[in-house]
Amino acid sequence: MVRLRIRRATWPRPALILTDTPTPTCPDCNGEGGHNHDYGDYETGEYAGTEWEPCHCWDETRRWTVLPLPRLPRPRQTSTDPWGSDEPPF
Structure with missing residues (x-):
């Protein structure tokens, strides 16, 4: 018997x-x-x-892609040093 569920994959x-x-x-x-x-x-x-030894009751390679998700862009960091500013911290 196949028991299916929806999961989010990242790779x-x-x-x-x-x-x-x-x-x-x-x-x-x-x-x-x-x-x-x-x-x-x-x-x-x-x-x-x-x-890890998988059990005979399921097949962990049995998977189907339902919906490809877009890759979200990473925010760009303007400065590599957050303390490199000339402004006071207060």
Whole structure:
């Protein structure tokens, strides 16, 4: 069963997308969509990172662009130094 929702994506460009969601009653992941696995360095046993293993109940690559959104222009900064003015701060 496909459970769809609308999300806002920022990469590769801003857009509204329709995406699949995990099954909330999945007994393997409890509706979270996957599991985190911490792993350590083989020699020292120290924490080295976390890997994500997606669950079989959903496909995180299943997504469709509904509406591309425009990129908003960034405001231009006139001066690189905000304290470089000769005027007093009061």
